[in-house]
Amino acid sequence: MGCHVRKTLSWFLLLGVMVFLVFLGIGRFTAPPAAALIVQQEESANQMLYQSRQTLKDRNELSWQAIAFKRIYPNGEVSFKLRLVGFPGAVEVEHPHPLTLRTSLEQTFTATDVTQEISPDSPLASNVGQYDLQPILPQLSEVIPLQLSLPTTSGSTVVLDISPDVIQEWQAVAAYT
Structure with missing residues (x-):
């Protein structure tokens, strides 16, 4: 040759x-995904807060802040919540309606709307929803993407696609002690 x-x-x-x-x-x-930034904060004596923040886009290309946080109370009680914050004036979240989580394998979970916990004595911000993920998070796979469906006052539904990287970060927050 x-x-x-x-x-x-x-x-x-x-x-x-x-x-x-x-x-x-x-x-x-x-580039590989950035390392998770998990913030730890002592809110009061023996009360810890761990959180991660992600910016997500819905199917209409509107940005949402997703704040996953674990709170450990002085009595040892633990909660894990997800707060979703849309741009003010762009969307109004319907309360009290559950958040629907659907995996790509068609598993469906619902998270209770606990938005009133943010500020019990004040009117709710219409662009904010907060949901209890404590019972659901252990059932989510670190490798299977999710879709979050959030009902709005206009009757439409906001859909947010959640990558396995975000789920892994949420589970990392939940694992902090």
Whole structure:
């Protein structure tokens, strides 16, 4: 075989390997996900708060702040909540309606609306919803994406896609002691 033919075959082989790796996902050209930033705060004597914040986009490309937080009370009681905050004036969350969580495997969970806990003596902000994920989080897989469905006062539903990376971060917050 001539030198030119060997060079050409080598290039085709190299190109084939690169294409194969890209299809496998090994040769991605994107940066790896950033490490989770979990904030720890002592709210009062023997009361701890752990939280993570994510910015998510709904199907209409509107941004939402997702704040997952675990609170450990002085008596040892633990809660895990998810607060979803939309842009004021862009959406009004329907209260008290549960949050629906649906996996890509068609498992469905509902989280109780506990938005009134944010400020029991004040009117609710219409762009905020808070939900009890304590009983649901242990049932969520770290590798299966979720869809959150949030009812609005207009009768429409906000849908947020949740990646496995976000679920892993929520579970990391829940694991803090």
